[in-house]
Amino acid sequence: xGVQEQLQIATRRDAGxxxxxxxxxxxxxxxELLAQAMQGxxxxxxxxxxLERLTFIDSTGLRGVLAALERCRERGxxxxxxxxxxxxxxxxxxxxxxxHLRIVAAGDEVVA
Amino acid sequence: MIASCxxxxxxxxxxxxxxxxxxxxxxxxxxxxxVAGFSDRAEIPSHDLDTLSLLVSELVSNAVLHSDAPRPCGxxxxxxxxxxxxxxxxxxxxxxxxxxxxxxxTQPIGGFGLYLVEKQATRWGVDxxxxxxxxxxxxxxxxx
Numbered sequence: 001x002g003v004q005e006q007l008q009i010a011t012r013r014d015a016g017x018x019x020x021x022x023x024x025x026x027x028x029x030x031x032e033l034l035a036q037a038m039q040g041x042x043x044x045x046x047x048x049x050x051l052e053r054l055t056f057i058d059s060t061g062l063r064g065v066l067a068a069l070e071r072c073r074e075r076g077x078x079x080x081x082x083x084x085x086x087x088x089x090x091x092x093x094x095x096x097x098x099x100h101l102r103i104v105a106a107g108d109e110v111v112a
Numbered sequence: 113m114i115a116s117c118x119x120x121x122x123x124x125x126x127x128x129x130x131x132x133x134x135x136x137x138x139x140x141x142x143x144x145x146x147v148a149g150f151s152d153r154a155e156i157p158s159h160d161l162d163t164l165s166l167l168v169s170e171l172v173s174n175a176v177l178h179s180d181a182p183r184p185c186g187x188x189x190x191x192x193x194x195x196x197x198x199x200x201x202x203x204x205x206x207x208x209x210x211x212x213x214x215x216x217x218t219q220p221i222g223g224f225g226l227y228l229v230e231k232q233a234t235r236w237g238v239d240x241x242x243x244x245x246x247x248x249x250x251x252x253x254x255x256x
Contacts, residue, residue, distance in 0.1 A: 006141060028173045029137040058140065058169040059224035060177075087162045094231060095224050 003029050009037045018044035023053040026061030034064045038071050047072050051084030052106045057091055066097065082106040127154045129191040135176055135183060135205075143172040143189050147201070154193045160250055163232050164199065170225040171203040171246050181206035181243070197252030198234075206243040 007030035010021045018041045026034065034049075041047055049068065051057075057065075065081065072079035080102040083089055092098035129150040133139040144165045151161055168189070175187045185206040194200050229236050233248035 003138075025141060027169060028140050028176060032137075056144070056165065056169075058166055058173065059228060060140075060169075060173050062224060087166075090162070091166070091228075094228065 003033060006030050007033050009033055011037065011040070013044065016044065017046040017048055019048045019050050021050040021053065023055075025056040026054055026064060027056065027058050028060040031060055031064030031067075034068060038068050042075055044077065046078035046080070048079075048104060049081045050106065051082050051088050054084050054088050057084075057088050059091075059095070062091060062095060062097055065101075069101065078102075080104045126193045128193075129189070131189050133172065133187040133189060135179065135181070135185065135187055137176065139176050139187060140169045140172045143168050143203075146189065147191055150191050151199070154191075154199060155196065156193075156199055156250075157197055157252065160197070160199075160252065164201070164250060167229050167233060167248055167250075168201055168203075170228050171201070171248070174225050174246070175203055175205040175244075179205045179244070194249065195252070198250060199252075200247060200249045202245055202247040204243055204245045 005024075007022060007024040007026060010023070012019050012021070020034075020037050020041065022034070024030070038047070047068070049065065069079050071077075081104070083103055083106060084092075089098075092101070127150065129146060131143070131146050133142055147164060147168045148161060151164055156164060168191075172187060172189065179185075179187075188202075188204040190202045190204070192200055229246075229248055234251040236246070236248035239245040239247075
């Protein structure tokens with residue numbers, strides 16, 4: 001399975017925010033796709049990672065999320081994630097990373 | 113001598129998974145898929161599968177990222193059932209080993225892999241003879 005089948009990232013913009021929707025697995029192979037997607041969203045005031053259709057994340061995937069947060073800090077952008085499925089929530093919780101992330105509601109209710 | 117899976121104290125009929133993985137970024141995903149298929153046959157409860165997949169992914173990612181073995185050397189993955197619902201997984205690589213410190217406080221990002229193994233496995237350990245063998249066991253429903 002190539003990385004493109006393993007993770008798809010869709011980008012949409014809405015009211016000055018850009019929402020990157022991740023579908024599939026975020027791990028060692030696919031974290032690079034998130035880094036690439038982050039390069040294309042340098043001019044938006046806020047970046048939201050929609051994690052609702054993430055089927056798997058591990059610590060290397062988490063590192064990708066934290067790298068995205070760091071990019072946003074460097075560029076003066078706001079950054080948030082949606083809660084994601086249980087496996088994602090569990091990993092964010094057990095690592096303590098959720099405390100450092102702004103978590104917003106999923107889907108169309110994503111509001112600043 | 114090639115490192116291989118430790119002999120099973122369990123019944124010879126207990127399901128065993130063995131696979132060799134190339135040392136590349138796709139290895140964790142392939143390992144997860146294989147272990148998910150194996151856990152079906154091994155009757156691992158589905159609520160343990162998330163933990164199993166995560167820990168397998170962490171160990172194989174570590175082997176890909178941190179091994180000092182030459183590139184052509186692969187990674188060996190073994191899983192076997194210890195008792196109904198309990199499983200042991202070993203990830204073996206030819207590197208000389210790495211410090212089994214769960215989390216390095218000087219690194220704000222990263223080092224979560226072994227931290228997660230320590231936190232979520234029933235038992236785990238590292239043997240550094242003939243390469244590096246990192247193993248963990250999940251005891252099954254009773255441990256939850």
